[in-house]
Amino acid sequence: MRKRFGWTRKLQELPKEKHLGGLIPLINMPKNGEGIVRYIWAGRGIINRLLGMGIRPGAKVKVLENSMYGVVILINGTKIGLCPRLASRIYVEQAW
Amino acid sequence: MSRKPSGKCSSNSKFYLICPLRFFRKIFPAKPARKIVIGVIGNPNVGKSTLFNELTGAKQYVANWPGKTVEKKEGIRFWKGCELHFVDLPGTYSLSASSLDELVSREFILNEKPDVIIDIVDASNLERHLYLFLELAEMGARIIIALNKIDIAKAKGIQIDIEKLSKLLGTPVISTIATKGEGISHLCDAIVGVALGTIKSNPVLVKYSKDVEEAIRLLEEKIKQKIEKYPSRWIAIRLLLKDRDVIKLVSKVAPEIIKEAEKLTYRLEKKYGQSIETIIAEQKYRLIEKIVSETVKYVGHPILDITDLIDTVVLNKYLAIPIFISILWAIFLFTFDAATFLVEGIDFLFEILADFARNNIPNKLIASLITDGIIAGLGSVLVFVPNIFFLFLAVSFLEDSGYFARAAFIFDRIMRKVGLHGKSVIPLILGLGCNVPAVMATRGIESEEDRLLTIAVAPLVPCSARFPVFILLAGIFFGKMAAIVMLSMYLLGFALAFLIALIVRKIFYKGIISPFIIEMPPYSKPSLKSISLHMWIRGSHFLKKAGGIIFLMSIVIWFLASMPPGVEFGGPGSYAGIIGRSLEFLFKPLGFDWRIVTALIFGFVAKEVVIDSLGVLLGQNLEEALPQILTPISAYALMVFVLIYTPCIATIATIRSETHSWKWTLFVVAYELILAYLLAFLVVFIGNLIF
Numbered sequence: 133m134r135k136r137f138g139w140t141r142k143l144q145e146l147p148k149e150k151h152l153g154g155l156i157p158l159i160n161m162p163k164n165g166e167g168i169v170r171y172i173w174a175g176r177g178i179i180n181r182l183l184g185m186g187i188r189p190g191a192k193v194k195v196l197e198n199s200m201y202g203v204v205i206l207i208n209g210t211k212i213g214l215c216p217r218l219a220s221r222i223y224v225e226q227a228w
Numbered sequence: 229m230s231r232k233p234s235g236k237c238s239s240n241s242k243f244y245l246i247c248p249l250r251f252f253r254k255i256f257p258a259k260p261a262r263k264i265v266i267g268v269i270g271n272p273n274v275g276k277s278t279l280f281n282e283l284t285g286a287k288q289y290v291a292n293w294p295g296k297t298v299e300k301k302e303g304i305r306f307w308k309g310c311e312l313h314f315v316d317l318p319g320t321y322s323l324s325a326s327s328l329d330e331l332v333s334r335e336f337i338l339n340e341k342p343d344v345i346i347d348i349v350d351a352s353n354l355e356r357h358l359y360l361f362l363e364l365a366e367m368g369a370r371i372i373i374a375l376n377k378i379d380i381a382k383a384k385g386i387q388i389d390i391e392k393l394s395k396l397l398g399t400p401v402i403s404t405i406a407t408k409g410e411g412i413s414h415l416c417d418a419i420v421g422v423a424l425g426t427i428k429s430n431p432v433l434v435k436y437s438k439d440v441e442e443a444i445r446l447l448e449e450k451i452k453q454k455i456e457k458y459p460s461r462w463i464a465i466r467l468l469l470k471d472r473d474v475i476k477l478v479s480k481v482a483p484e485i486i487k488e489a490e491k492l493t494y495r496l497e498k499k500y501g502q503s504i505e506t507i508i509a510e511q512k513y514r515l516i517e518k519i520v521s522e523t524v525k526y527v528g529h530p531i532l533d534i535t536d537l538i539d540t541v542v543l544n545k546y547l548a549i550p551i552f553i554s555i556l557w558a559i560f561l562f563t564f565d566a567a568t569f570l571v572e573g574i575d576f577l578f579e580i581l582a583d584f585a586r587n588n589i590p591n592k593l594i595a596s597l598i599t600d601g602i603i604a605g606l607g608s609v610l611v612f613v614p615n616i617f618f619l620f621l622a623v624s625f626l627e628d629s630g631y632f633a634r635a636a637f638i639f640d641r642i643m644r645k646v647g648l649h650g651k652s653v654i655p656l657i658l659g660l661g662c663n664v665p666a667v668m669a670t671r672g673i674e675s676e677e678d679r680l681l682t683i684a685v686a687p688l689v690p691c692s693a694r695f696p697v698f699i700l701l702a703g704i705f706f707g708k709m710a711a712i713v714m715l716s717m718y719l720l721g722f723a724l725a726f727l728i729a730l731i732v733r734k735i736f737y738k739g740i741i742s743p744f745i746i747e748m749p750p751y752s753k754p755s756l757k758s759i760s761l762h763m764w765i766r767g768s769h770f771l772k773k774a775g776g777i778i779f780l781m782s783i784v785i786w787f788l789a790s791m792p793p794g795v796e797f798g799g800p801g802s803y804a805g806i807i808g809r810s811l812e813f814l815f816k817p818l819g820f821d822w823r824i825v826t827a828l829i830f831g832f833v834a835k836e837v838v839i840d841s842l843g844v845l846l847g848q849n850l851e852e853a854l855p856q857i858l859t860p861i862s863a864y865a866l867m868v869f870v871l872i873y874t875p876c877i878a879t880i881a882t883i884r885s886e887t888h889s890w891k892w893t894l895f896v897v898a899y900e901l902i903l904a905y906l907l908a909f910l911v912v913f914i915g916n917l918i919f
Contacts, residue, residue: 183359201638
């Protein structure tokens, strides 16, 4: 089989290691929903990129748009657009 | 290669010929100014290029980083007896070297050891921007913070205690408003001060938690003995983070350290239950949070943001695409209609020039070289220049306003299906006007692979130069069906672009498309100064790079068309005619005779040349002459061929200068020729079966 890149590989590892009780991926958040990022499930390159942009565990996040185009979030006063695939790998604890 | 800048702006300048002071200086040179090298770094959208322009004015030159496709901008300013030499580093969020931009910045800071680094920080978003600062600090750089957009922060009700911030960070903090040019002189003073040592810059280092610090200390001790060139604490941290380049570096001198680092990393990850990147970043952010809480105050409530209002419309599920199309339409009108009078003016000027040369140069051969070769060749480039400048003006406007980020976001899903990236959409659409700016517009795509791929398929989008060829052939051969035939060309062009993207992606890049993350900056009114400078720098860059190659090629084509001496220009006896006739056998299956082959060869210069040369070769009345040598089926095949094969020399030259790779350029040229031939053949084959 072809060698896969980092973040695809991690995909297969996650469920065993991580208890995701109560956490939901960003893509399932409603519009205007708020929460706190708890876990990012991605390879090193992407993780570094997200961390540099302020998307990190512990950061408050608000979903501004959630449509077929992807998810737009507000984090630290910055708007960031994410593709649906990536948005389904960022887990947040929803605040009601 | 990057050029050494010092010679270009000061001593070598030809201005001393007209300027008495320069002339005086030429004879009695002043005491050489102390040269200070300054790297300018910051997150994307922080106003870096605006500040850079304010710092250096138009004294800039653009090149590529040695061996990289990333653009390198440099500029010079003289300040208090020092020569400030600014280097614009690519906008990055961090320095983890996961992208080419980050790698370039990092290598510059580590290897060229600039005297000062200016870190531009957005005052209204300190928290995120200080992350980069902390990474810089670990690399042992001497940093000055330019606290930019302080006016916007104030309007948002954010108050920053600058003195305290400077104290906590250990570096000078200068507040600036790049768009208004405020704070520039303070910044320059600080640069000179830090470089000469009169102002101190000891950036604060992150103190990680006990076990992380312990791991760093263990590694640092060992590294100190082996590597002296780089700061050992930084190497230790990067080793813990499994940084590929650092591992490579260390494994050359001390492979045992890497095993040790792996062990330590594993232990830390297990203890914290998180990846090492997250652990380190979280602790950095903890320090940032502390600093921010001590220095930033929020007064009053932020008013309703106009950006949010615009975004609810622009990103709306149903409205997004119609809005995008109308904006695109506006760009097209602006680029092609508004620039028409300039295009025609330049055309007219060149005609006068050519007439003048033809009538006044006695030697016929030289007259022909100058008129048919050089003037016609240069004319064919310069005629595009107004379009290109107008397009860059429009694109710079949209780029600075913040809309491009939204467009890329909307189209990511669709482009992804065909193996491209959201940011490929703008280049492809621009290609409808001209492939040259299309290729240049790919600069916005970060991932090298995505960018090369977009460049490879962009020439398949039918540009405006192919339009006259289509309209002529469709009009002559298809009568009432002409419009449908034309439309089929455009559809085929886009379909092929997507198909090739899909195939190349599968073959070369194993089906990996980098995930899409994009910052959507607040909408802002672009400043005229900024966008016109932007247009000028990019436009003149195109002229220099592509102009040289086109100039050369037009002489070559002239030579082929008019040699050996005495033949009719482009006639059967000329070298071009001979080549055309000798290649005729290849094109026989397509139903093209040698005159069409010759016209196609000339079409390498530019697609509209195909019609001109057919006119020369067949006599002026194409409507009567063409049906005699082409059947409707082979006419359609000719249209397909013209659609697909290499657009023009200007595009080839641009691909070469943008990719920095002859290999990739040749690949594009080759696949397009082969594809053009195969598809044209397919058209003839199927056409003959049906009709």
